Amino acid sequence: ETGVTQSPTHLIKTRGQQVTLRCSSQSGHNTVSWYQQALGQGPQFIFQYYREEENGRGNFPPRFSGLQFPNYSSELNVNALELDDSALYLCASSPRGEETQYFGPGTRLLVL
Amino acid sequence: GQNIDQPTEMTATEGAIVQINCTYQTSGFNGLFWYQQHAGEAPTFLSYNVLDGLEEKGRFSSFLSRSKGYSYLLLKELQMKDSASYLCAVRDALSGSARQLTFGSGTQLTVLP
Numbered sequence: 001e002t003g004v005t006q007s008p009t010h011l012i013k014t015r016g017q018q019v020t021l022r023c024s025s026q027s028g029h030n031t032v033s034w035y036q037q038a039l040g041q042g043p044q045f046i047f048q049y050y051r052e053e054e055n056g057r058g059n060f061p062p063r064f065s066g067l068q069f070p071n072y073s074s075e076l077n078v079n080a081l082e083l084d085d086s087a088l089y090l091c092a093s094s095p096r097g098e099e100t101q102y103f104g105p106g107t108r109l110l111v112l
Numbered sequence: 113g114q115n116i117d118q119p120t121e122m123t124a125t126e127g128a129i130v131q132i133n134c135t136y137q138t139s140g141f142n143g144l145f146w147y148q149q150h151a152g153e154a155p156t157f158l159s160y161n162v163l164d165g166l167e168e169k170g171r172f173s174s175f176l177s178r179s180k181g182y183s184y185l186l187l188k189e190l191q192m193k194d195s196a197s198y199l200c201a202v203r204d205a206l207s208g209s210a211r212q213l214t215f216g217s218g219t220q221l222t223v224l225p
Binding site for chain 1: 116143145147153154155156157160162199201203211212213214215216217218
């Protein structure tokens with residue numbers, strides 16, 4: 001158990017819709033990262049938030065956006081969904097001063 | 113950019129030892145991680161190497177050679193529950209304050225009875 005939770009566990013959307021995924025990490029975990037994992041691949045870094053501000057971004061378009069809140073929760077928003085957005089979305093948090101990232105169980109998104 | 117290579121699949125027998133290799137090419141280097149991921153579940157942290165050498169943690173050990181851009185994960189006394197995907201991930205120095213990890217595609221290990 002990492003203490004990182006995500007909701008919902010599964011989600012089905014249609015092309016063009018918008019989706020919000022949620023993550024809640026432990027107290028004291030002030031860094032949260034979001035990853036996209038396609039089937040049979042390793043996770044790909046989307047972005048990271050530290051103290052409620054984005055402080056790093058991978059090669060994802062602006063329709064992927066996020067928020068981090070003071071209570072250690074965060075959101076990943078994806079607009080104008082495309083079929084290729086179908087994947088497992090993972091949230092990972094790091095305790096203050098630690099390098100290790102601890103992953104939540106993920107949200108599996110299917111775009112039809 | 114980053115390039116991380118690891119074998120796609122490996123098979124081993126219960127009770128045996130298996131070594132999963134990972135090679136990487138990065139613009140900088142700031143640590144290498146190994147994660148275990150069972151099907152349909154989240155990756156779980158196994159090890160972190162930032163200096164050269166071997167780190168041992170129970171049945172699992174991880175080795176790093178920064179000059180060769182090479183790491184391996186060694187699993188001893190294999191158990192059926194070790195059947196999973198093993199992910200190698202590198203944090204490059206260009207990430208700055210961001211703890212951005214670049215993952216390999218994973219090695220699917222199957223442990224046979």
